[in-house]
Structure formats: structure tokens, C-alpha cells
Amino acid sequence: MSNKTIQMSRMWKYFIEATVEIIQEDGIEQVTIRKVADRAGYNSATIYNYFGEVSHLIFFASMKLLQDYVEDVSNYIKNGQTPLEKYWLSWECFCKHSFKQPSIFHAVFIMNLGDHPEKLIEDYYEMYPAELINVPDELKPILFERRITMRGKSLLQQAAQQKQIAEDHIESLNDMTILVWQGMLTNILNNRLDYDLVTAEKKTLDYIHQLVEMAKVR
Known part of the structure; x- marks a missing residue:
């Protein structure tokens, strides 16, 4: 696995895990790009390098919760x-x-x-x-x-x-x-x-x- 792939996987998981935490604490309807970015410690623009829209973040986090x-x-x-x-x-x-x-x-x-x-x-x-x-x-x-x-x-x-x-x-x-x-x-x-x-x-x-x-x- 290349360093770029490892880095991408690591960032991907940061955002997913942050979304899972928001769902568990506040509910799925409270998930926003800004909240996920703040929780993960990055700016909102960074998330769009990995996810097309907030529904994809919610989907991946929900998969984790299945x-x-x-x-x-x-x-x-x-x-x-x-x-x-x-x-x-x-x-x-x-x-x-x-x-x-x-x-x-x-x-x-x-x-x-x-x-x-x-x-x-x-x-x-x-x-x-x-x-x-x-x-x-x-x-x-x-x-x-x-x-x-x-x-x-x-x-x-x-x-x-x-x-x-x-x-x-x-x-x-x-x-x-x-x-x-x-x-x-x-x-x-x-x-x-x-x-x-x-x-x-x-x-x-x-x-x-x-x-x-x-x-x-x-």
C-alpha cells in the first residue's frame, strides 16, 4: 500500500469516526460537514477531498453502526x-x-x-x-x-x-x-x-x- 493510500485511508477514517460520534451523541439529523470537520480537527473544505456530500459521510458512519x-x-x-x-x-x-x-x-x-x-x-x-x-x-x-x-x-x-x-x-x-x-x-x-x-x-x-x-x- 502506497503512502498516499495510507494517508487517504487514515483521513477517511478520521472523518467517519467523527461522524459516528456525532450520531451517537446528538442524533443523525445533527450531522453537518462543519460539525464533522470541527470534531475531526480539520476545516470543512478538507472533507470534500474525500467525500462528495454529507449523505456519504452519514452512510459510511451508519455502516459502521450496523x-x-x-x-x-x-x-x-x-x-x-x-x-x-x-x-x-x-x-x-x-x-x-x-x-x-x-x-x-x-x-x-x-x-x-x-x-x-x-x-x-x-x-x-x-x-x-x-x-x-x-x-x-x-x-x-x-x-x-x-x-x-x-x-x-x-x-x-x-x-x-x-x-x-x-x-x-x-x-x-x-x-x-x-x-x-x-x-x-x-x-x-x-x-x-x-x-x-x-x-x-x-x-x-x-x-x-x-x-x-x-x-x-x-
């Missing part, structure tokens, strides 16, 4: 005997963590990041490769996929191959489960529902469970 989920989903998946069980368990884990940290999951999976958001995930794991060491191979494609519409599709395709669901149900089941989660999380963040986060998580899982049951081959 580590409990990444570790937990590996354990959840191990308990599944079939692709459909793994699909359900992955949603159970995803809902458990996303409704505990709705703003963080919104930043990673829903927030507008401009063009090529998948490249941002590649950049993140390039800077923090150690975070992938204990991740099972079957989960790595999911972790590199920012588009939530694609994250569970491989498990549903495997389920169809094993005749657990009909092949023509893959798209509809995948789309409906995602829309249920997105709708609930977005409404909670926008104060459009009276549910607390525990109730929102339970209702979301209930709806997803119903969709999975309806899609099963009888």
Missing part, C-alpha cells in the same frame, strides 16, 4: 434448515435491528445517495476489511448489496429450486415484504403512525410471516 446487525444475522441464518427458513430468519433479524435504529437503517437502505450507491459499500469494506472476517460466504453478497430489493432474492430463488415456493412468486413475495418494511419504517420516522418501535417491529414481522406462509407450495 456491526451488531452484521454479527447477529450470521447467527440467525445458521439456525435455518431451508432457504425459506433462512429468508424468514434474516427478516426477523433485520426487523429486530432496524426498529431499534430506524434512522441508521434508513440512511443505509433508503436514503438517496446519488449515483452508484453500491460503490460506496465496496469502498467501505475496502477500508474496513476486518469487518468481513467472520461473515459466512453466503452472507457476503447480501452485505455488498445496498439495493434492498436484491438482498433476499437469492434465498427466494433457492427456495423455488427446492419447491418451497413457486418460481412465479419470487418477485411478488420479495417486493411485498420489502414494501411492508419500508412503509412501516418510513411512517415511523415521519411520525405518521402512533405505534411505538416494539409494536412496529411486531406488526411488520406478522405481515411478512403472513406473506411467506401464503407463498408456500402446499
Whole structure:
């Protein structure tokens, strides 16, 4: 690794860690370029040498704050005997963590990041490769996929191959489960529902469970 690359990685991490601290102390909505620069000990202009906009800083910091989920989903998946069980368990884990940290999951999976958001995930794991060491191979494609519409599709395709669901149900089941989660999380963040986060998580899982049951081959 060249000295320039090492320096770039070091600066990149300074700003990410400063953003993480602001999120943890003040909340994600309080992140600004100026606050991050002040926390890291640099001027605002320096940040733009490494990040295109503040949403990218928030995205990378939020990825850092997803580590409990990444570790937990590996354990959840191990308990599944079939692709459909793994699909359900992955949603159970995803809902458990996303409704505990709705703003963080919104930043990673829903927030507008401009063009090529998948490249941002590649950049993140390039800077923090150690975070992938204990991740099972079957989960790595999911972790590199920012588009939530694609994250569970491989498990549903495997389920169809094993005749657990009909092949023509893959798209509809995948789309409906995602829309249920997105709708609930977005409404909670926008104060459009009276549910607390525990109730929102339970209702979301209930709806997803119903969709999975309806899609099963009888």
C-alpha cells in the first residue's frame, strides 16, 4: 500500500469516526460537514477531498453502526434448515435491528445517495476489511448489496429450486415484504403512525410471516 493510500485511508477514517460520534451523541439529523470537520480537527473544505456530500459521510458512519446487525444475522441464518427458513430468519433479524435504529437503517437502505450507491459499500469494506472476517460466504453478497430489493432474492430463488415456493412468486413475495418494511419504517420516522418501535417491529414481522406462509407450495 502506497503512502498516499495510507494517508487517504487514515483521513477517511478520521472523518467517519467523527461522524459516528456525532450520531451517537446528538442524533443523525445533527450531522453537518462543519460539525464533522470541527470534531475531526480539520476545516470543512478538507472533507470534500474525500467525500462528495454529507449523505456519504452519514452512510459510511451508519455502516459502521450496523456491526451488531452484521454479527447477529450470521447467527440467525445458521439456525435455518431451508432457504425459506433462512429468508424468514434474516427478516426477523433485520426487523429486530432496524426498529431499534430506524434512522441508521434508513440512511443505509433508503436514503438517496446519488449515483452508484453500491460503490460506496465496496469502498467501505475496502477500508474496513476486518469487518468481513467472520461473515459466512453466503452472507457476503447480501452485505455488498445496498439495493434492498436484491438482498433476499437469492434465498427466494433457492427456495423455488427446492419447491418451497413457486418460481412465479419470487418477485411478488420479495417486493411485498420489502414494501411492508419500508412503509412501516418510513411512517415511523415521519411520525405518521402512533405505534411505538416494539409494536412496529411486531406488526411488520406478522405481515411478512403472513406473506411467506401464503407463498408456500402446499
